[in-house]
Amino acid sequence: MARLIDIHPQNPQPRAVEQTVSVLRDGGLIAYPTDSGYALGAQLGNQAALDRIRSIRQLDDKHHFTVVCRDFAQLGQFVHVDNAVFRAVKSATPGPYTFILPATREVPRRMLHPKKKTVGARIPDHAVVQALLAELGEPLLTSTLILPGETEAMTESWVVKDELDQQVDVVVESGDVSAEPTTVIDLSDGVADIVRVGAGPTDRFE
DSSP states (O other): OOEEEEOOSSSOOHHHHHHHHHHHHTTOOEEEEEBTEEEEEEETTOHHHHHHHHHHHTOOTTOOOEEEOSSHHHHHHHBOOOHHHHHHHHHTOSSSEEEEEEBOTTSOGGGSOTTTOEEEEEOOOOHHHHHHHHHHOSOEEEEEOOOTTOSSOOOOHHHHHHHHTTTOSEEEEOSOOOOOOOEEEEOTTSSOEEEEOOSSOOGGGO
């Protein structure tokens, strides 16, 4: 049965954050709010959690998992950002964008797109996510919480707990969560390809 942990959306309580991160460090899988719906999160090297995410979302091996980072400096450790896209990515973060970029060797191979060796990368503008990342000290392996047959991310903690009570270890409750998805920009070839238009404006990439 999933544990519900209540974290204040603007002033995350250190004890609640520590409790959530403790579950991550113990190999757990959490459902947590972001600036664009709920997401499933685990430690980067957690192979079992990766399989659990694939099972919950019924994903194939071509799905782009996302490395959720605390800041631009951390992001640069896990993806290659060349000079051509550096300014655009830096100016758009933190914010509701997911960038598809070539992964560094720091990213587990099973997270990568099998042919392109790319991964999603993002820096959310959300106090709870930032608090979790700060306490964890490393990025989160993440996938947006969209259930099979649905087109939008889940946004309410009680619905998440009801649906996934036996499949995740923690559900974080943190008030209202936006349903609008991130804007996805593929920069893996050095040129911006707008894959999905979401909450983030696209004009700087056009």
